[in-house]
Structures are given as structure tokens and as C-alpha cells.
Amino acid sequence: MDLELEPTLESIIQQSSLKWIFVGGKGGVGKTTTSSSIAVQLALNHPNDQFLLISTDPAHNLSDAFCQKFGKDARKVEGLENLSCMEIDPDAAMNDLQQQAQQYNNDPNDPLKSMMQDFTGAIPGIDEALSFMEVLKHIKNQKVADGTDSTESDKISYKTIIFDTAPTGHTLRFLQLPSTLQKLLSKFQSLSGKLGPMMNMLGGAGGQNPQEMFSKLNELEKQVAEVNEQFTNPDLTTFVCVCISEFLSLYETERMIQELMSYNMDVNSIVVNQLLFAEDEVKPCSRCVSRWKMQKKYLDQMSELYEDYHLVKMPLLGTEIRGINNLKRFSKFLLKPYDPKVDSSIITDLEEK
């Protein structure tokens, strides 16, 4: 049976059940541009819903992409009121944690305090962990919107959250967190059952109520399990791979797809950026022609390998795609395939920032 797949992200944009969209790939392929474009199209196609774009890349670029300063709190994009952006700042998040922990340890002279701050800020994977905490927070907020949790009613619930991820390795580590944490927590729970009395004694000595600690851990475990469940549900979560038409990127994309499949995460769309489409030019430049020839070789390979995926081909433009207006113009090619004969004017027509 031949299932024709349109080379667009229409299915993602129109899928109403999606809650989590991850956009990832190798460094420098256009993840931020693609994730911003997806977020813009979602916001444009669903004007009544709220969307959130979170950058989990420690080297944040969202502010540059939208030409607007974003921070650790969600801020609305100027010109698109139903889209907010957030750049997770590990340092600020750690400060928040420290403030929360102060209720347990108020000693200003505690020498371990600052040391722990420096230490934990340098732990590999801390960015991913903090991003994950943000995810947990939003899951909680969604329950508010669904009415399942009546404790907090003033939190915004976003219909879909789009993640602009860090280059491949970081993202994969982030995606492992739910299952890793869940295993850790279940181990801890089984241990706490065995070492309960001793834990009580230690907890009592530290001034903390171990029961409270256990209940918090239980709650955390439930949240993590829920995250895990949601991330592996293709109706709720999908991963958009971004690549360019080159050997290294193709290989990395294939590896990433296989890795994601091992996590049971749905991948059905691949965006190929920076394509030259040089064969239809009136005055072709020799470098572009040569490069386009190379790109076509890998595009043909991708067509064979990814015949069951939505393979979206995006052009390389003459200027950077920055600012909401440029993103709006560029992102429409995610829904309507780029035709070099008709749409080539956009290459030199963008606003310069």
C-alpha cells in the first residue's frame, strides 16, 4: 500500500493532540530557526491557543532569532500574542532552588552553600535536568487547565510546548532523564522501605521530617512517570529532526532517529535546511551549482531512507532569518513546499536586521 507523505509539517501543525514537540539535530543546521518557525506556524494556525517555545540549549539563540530579549520566565513574542518564549538559565534556576532550600537550611554561614552552588552549576547534564524540571512544572500547570488539580489556578497552560534543543548529545541525555529518574526513584523507594527507621533517625537529626521528604519524592516519581508516559506517546509527543544535506548531518540524523526509537519516541518528520536549489537559476553561480550537486546526492539518499517520513526541504536564503516578520515568511514553507521557480524571490527579499 502506498502511503503518500506530503513533504510538509502540516500534520504536526494541524495535530490537535500534540503537547510536546522537540526540534533537534546536529549543531548549526538551523534548529532554532526551525523550532521558531514551527512555533510561529502553530501560533498563526491556532490563534486561540497559547504556545510556548523553550530553549534548552545552554547557548541560547531565541532572543537573537526573534530580535527580542527573553529570559527564564515565559515572555510573549511581540507581534504574536499567543506565542511565548523562554530561555532556561541554569544559574537562575539554581538560585531559585537555593531559595527554596533555605527553608530547610537558613544558616548564612554554611560553607557548603556556595560550594554546592558552584558545584551543582558545573555538573554535566545540569542544563538538561533544569529543563526537565521546567517540563514537570508545565505538566503540573496542564493539570490546572484540565481541571484535575484545583490547587493552583493562576498558571498559564500552553496547548503545545516546543523545545529548541541543544545539539544531539545534550538532547538525548535530556530525553533519558525521565526513565533514569524513574529508576532512581523507585530504587530509592525500595531502599527507604528497608532503611526507614534509620532514615527517620537521620531525618530527625537534621531537623527535617522524613515523611515529608518521602512524600515529595513520591510526588516527583509520579510526575516523572507521567512525563515518561507522555514522551513515549506519539499522539502527545513528536521529535522533528533538522539536518542539512551533507554526509555528517545525514549520518547523525540517522543515528539520532535510531536512538530516539530506542526511547520509544515518535519521529515522523525531517527538515532539510540550507538547500540551494541552484539548477533553476537564471545566472547560476558555479559554487552554488557544485554544492547543489552534492546536496542532491544526499537528498536522493534521504528520499530512499526516509520514504516513510515527512521530508521537508527548506531553502538557503540570502540573509539571516531573524525577527518575527522574516520568521513568518520563512515558516510558511513548512506547510507549503518551497518551489524555486515561484518562491525564489524570498531569497533576497527578507528584511535585514
Next chain:
Amino acid sequence: MSESKPLSAEEKKRLLRERRAAKMAGGKATNRLNTILTQGSSVKSSSVTSVLDKEDSPSPSPSGTTGTTVGSDDLPTATTTALDIHNNHDDDPDIQDISAFSSPSPDPEKLLNSTQDIDDMFTKIFSGADGATGPGEDQFAQMMKMFGQAGAGASAGAGADGPSPEDFFAGTPVQNEEEHQYQREVAAYNLYYHKQWKFRFLIIRFSFILINFFYHFLTIPTFKASSYSYIRDISYDTTTTTSFIVWFTTGELITIATYFLISMKYDLFKTTTENSIFIKILSFGSSFLPQLQQYRPLVVRCLSYYELLGIFLADLSLVVVLFGLLSIS
């Protein structure tokens, strides 16, 4: 003819998921990677294994596969975590067996029991292997002799630059002792060989000088000497003396040149220079100032020429003695 029902969007998605999973199952994931590598002319072609094909203990996704994710039976069931992948070292390079390169470790028992051997060794070193310690030699001379003997032993036939720490510390004490014994014997032989040649040339030189002298003394009546200058002035016949000197000089030149050539051929100068106090001082000093080693060839050459000069002076001394005896008569 029945019309096939058009697929709903959900069914289409499900079918596509199953197709995607089927294309990755059963080792096909690795094939896909290797196809990419081969077509991309990668150096790692055909040597990678997909994470989906690696045989790891399944780490179950806690919630399981929710709903109708990819429900077909031929799905890869082993869900691996990055930790498992990290611990799977299939792609690591082979571990090389370096046992061929490692030297056998010394027997600990032998080492423990070799204290006495080490003491004996040091005693022998400091007392002099050939027993040639003179009663008047001081400790410094003994140490110099130790270095010289060790250096001579180490460099016998090898041309090494004096003793090296390896001579003392390399290998086990038993091996070291045998090596030292050998080196000493080689040094002793070289010394004997050198002396042998020197003796031969000594015989030749002295014979020539004596023949020259007695020839002139017996055949020429005016070949006389005196400690008084007025007597020398009265009966002084320069031709006989000149004849003697010419013959003497000629003989010296020939013997010294021949000795030099033979010494160069059989490397006899090495024995002389190695036992020289100057070389020993140079070796000792170069351990603190390595730059001194650059002067070693110059010193060796000077010592060689000094030996030749010594030969000439010795012969001249004989001539002086002979003329002195002549002056008495």
C-alpha cells in the same frame, strides 16, 4: 469489485509508524548506518552497530509503550539507556597485548635475598676489581678508579661515554654482577693488548736507539760526550752527532707514526684515554654540566698526542742517559 476503504489519518499514522519500526528491526538499523557510511566514503564503514541492534539487557520504559505507539511484534524490545550504551564497548578499539614489550619483573624473593649481593657488588666496586689499589691512594682516587673501571667495563668494544647509571642499576643484581665481571675482563684484556703493543714498540724503539748509539760509539772514535764544555769544544765533531741525531729523529718519526697508525687501527688510544684522570673528571663533571661532553673528543685527541709525545720524551730521555754514561767514561 470491493472498494478499499480510504484510511483515516490515525490509521495512516499507525501504519507509517509500523513501517518505520519494521525498517529498523532485525538488524536493518545497522545496515542503514553502514549504507550511509559506505556511500559517504567514511573511514568507519561497516564497523558500526546501531543502538537498536545492540544486545543489551532491556531497560523497560516504566510506563511501557503507551497505547498504540508501535504495536507490532517485530519491534525492537530492548530499550537501552545511554548508560547501557556507554558501558557497551563494542566500538572500542581492540586491546593490544603488550606483554611482549614488558620486561619480566624481577623475582621478589631474589630481590629480597640480594641485599648481600648488592653489598658485595659495592664492596668490589669501591675496592677495585683488579685489586690494584695502592696503599697511598685516597678515597677520591678510589672513587675515580671505580668510575673508570665501570666505564671501561661498560664501554669495552662499544665506545660508550663513560659509566652510565644503567650500568649500576639496570637488571637484577645477579645479572649486573656477571656483566660487570665481563666488562672487567674485557677492560683487562684491552689493557693487556695495549701494553703488549707498547712493549713491542718499546723494544723496537730502544733497540733502534741502542743500535744507533753503539754504532756511532764503536765506529766513530770522535763520538764522545763530556760534562765539561771545554772538552766538548776541543774534540767536538758535529758530523757524528748530527748523524746520530738525524738517525734518531728519523727512527722516532717512523716508530711514532707506525705506533699511531696501529693504535688507530686497533683502538689502543681508548684504553689510555678511558683510564685518564682527565676523562674521569670530565665524566664526573658532565653529570652536573652536560655541556662538558662536547669537549670530550678534544680531550681524547690531546691525550692521544700526549701519549705520542710521551714516547718521544722517553726515547729522548734514554738518549740523554746514554750520552750521560758516555760522558763518564
